[in-house]
Amino acid sequence: xxxxQTPSQTVGPxxxxxxxxxxxxxxxxxxAGPELATExxxxxxxxxxxxxxxxxxxxxxxxxxxxWQADAQGRYAHPADSRNPNATFRGFGRCGTGTxxxxxxxxxxxxxxxxxxxxxxxxxxxxxxxxxxxxxxxRLYFSDEAEANAADPVLASVPEDRRDxxxxxxxxxxxxxxYRFDIHxxxxxxxxxxxx
Amino acid sequence: MSTAxxxxxxxxxxLYAGYKSTTLRGPTKPLIPLKQSLSEMTGPVFGQDCLGPxxxxxxxNGRKNGEPLGERxxxxxxxxxxxxxxxxxxxxxxxxxxxAGRYVHxxxxxxxxxxxxxxxxxxxxxxxxGNYRFHSIKPGAYPWxxxxxxxxxxxxxxxxxxxxxxxxxxxxxYFPGDPLLPLDPIFLxxxxxxxxxxxxxxxxxxTEPGFALGYVFDIVLRGPAATPMEA
Ligand SMILES: [Fe+2]
Numbered sequence: 001x002x003x004x005q006t007p008s009q010t011v012g013p014x015x016x017x018x019x020x021x022x023x024x025x026x027x028x029x030x031x032a033g034p035e036l037a038t039e040x041x042x043x044x045x046x047x048x049x050x051x052x053x054x055x056x057x058x059x060x061x062x063x064x065x066x067x068w069q070a071d072a073q074g075r076y077a078h079p080a081d082s083r084n085p086n087a088t089f090r091g092f093g094r095c096g097t098g099t100x101x102x103x104x105x106x107x108x109x110x111x112x113x114x115x116x117x118x119x120x121x122x123x124x125x126x127x128x129x130x131x132x133x134x135x136x137x138x139r140l141y142f143s144d145e146a147e148a149n150a151a152d153p154v155l156a157s158v159p160e161d162r163r164d165x166x167x168x169x170x171x172x173x174x175x176x177x178x179y180r181f182d183i184h185x186x187x188x189x190x191x192x193x194x195x196x
Numbered sequence: 197m198s199t200a201x202x203x204x205x206x207x208x209x210x211l212y213a214g215y216k217s218t219t220l221r222g223p224t225k226p227l228i229p230l231k232q233s234l235s236e237m238t239g240p241v242f243g244q245d246c247l248g249p250x251x252x253x254x255x256x257n258g259r260k261n262g263e264p265l266g267e268r269x270x271x272x273x274x275x276x277x278x279x280x281x282x283x284x285x286x287x288x289x290x291x292x293x294x295x296a297g298r299y300v301h302x303x304x305x306x307x308x309x310x311x312x313x314x315x316x317x318x319x320x321x322x323x324x325x326g327n328y329r330f331h332s333i334k335p336g337a338y339p340w341x342x343x344x345x346x347x348x349x350x351x352x353x354x355x356x357x358x359x360x361x362x363x364x365x366x367x368x369x370y371f372p373g374d375p376l377l378p379l380d381p382i383f384l385x386x387x388x389x390x391x392x393x394x395x396x397x398x399x400x401x402x403t404e405p406g407f408a409l410g411y412v413f414d415i416v417l418r419g420p421a422a423t424p425m426e427a
Pocket of ligand 1: 012014348351353
């Protein structure tokens with residue numbers, strides 16, 4: 001390679017007015033927020049909820065979570081995916097953990113479809129925070145896709161006793177379908193992070 | 197097309213004792229290799245349509261009743277991949293402290309004045325050659341709680357996407373000759389030989405006569421993988 005990568009640096013504690021301004025009440029429209037889907041979006045509406053825990057089990061209030069997913073038919077809104085995705089669904093969300101009283105991130109989206117390459121339905125999750133000099137990638141799978149999950153090559157590459165950290169648990173609530181996905185930065189239940 | 201791996205001789209490790217918050221927040225287990233699939237060969241596309249008319253001009257986008265205080269600067273550069281190709285039409289987001297070293301962020305309690313005419317956040321999209329350009333105010337240094345008498349060097353936070361989620365980068369740009377750099381654990385947590393890439397260059401030819409000092413900061417994102425994906 002001709003050039004060397006620019007090093008990553010931490011997002012720091014003060015990203016909110018630059019990266020998630022609408023969510024935090026600053027006077028700048030966000031380029032992306034926690035709501036990926038509207039009532040018109042094709043697919044099953046779901047909510048993804050979770051907390052980010054530090055090595056002492058404390059919820060982290062200054063993390064930023066980004067998600068990237070296919071639409072309900074498994075198509076990505078990107079030129080590398082030629083399958084004409086749902087034009088109104090970008091598939092990208094961003095949520096800081098500082099506006100919820102329990103420091104949760106909450107995404108309103110639709111359940112992604114299988115992308116057709118043998119992988120189970122999943123969402124890419126990127127974790128940023130003060131105290132991380134470089135971001136971390138993980139994947140969210142769905143607990144009600146047991147059969148597809150069992151055949152997923154990425155899950156299969158993860159030690160069996162850690163796979164559970166990647167499975168969001170479905171809860172059927174009065175408000176709709178919720179998938180719970182907690183992220184543990186350290187400890188016995190440390191979330192699996194990937195070298196993407 | 198798959199993306200070259202993260203170069204860990206460039207990026208800081210997750211755990212770096214000098215930067216104390218990493219101790220309880222950085223993952224401790226090795227990353228698990230993931231063969232890139234369509235999920236990693238795609239990413240969100242943001243174009244000009246997501247920009248407001250003053251998003252690229254931090255000297256104007258926060259004005260309430262006058263001009264912001266401080267030294268006006270132009271920050272410009274190219275976004276390239278490792279192969280030296282321009283990264284076109286990609287979103288660049290920035291945020292920074294004001295000239296006094298104070299952030300607009302509600303959590304920032306540093307005893308330095310807010311500037312009613314400075315917001316500190318902005319963004320732009322690179323052009324066909326990968327160029328970006330912002331006008332701003334030189335950010336001040338600010339103290340932080342990492343250790344006794346800890347001060348962050350002057351810096352501007354940057355966030356970039358590049359073509360896929362694999363090329364995502366959040367970084368900070370520093371200024372040449374800053375005496376705080378050799379004392380800053382965030383800068384020092386970056387591998388030696390790579391951290392210098394985070395320091396912008398002063399450029400008289402970018403400096404706008406009678407108006408603003410020019411700094412150049414080129415950014416290199418992960419490039420194409422050396423070997424093509426198997427079919
Ligand atoms: Fe900062």
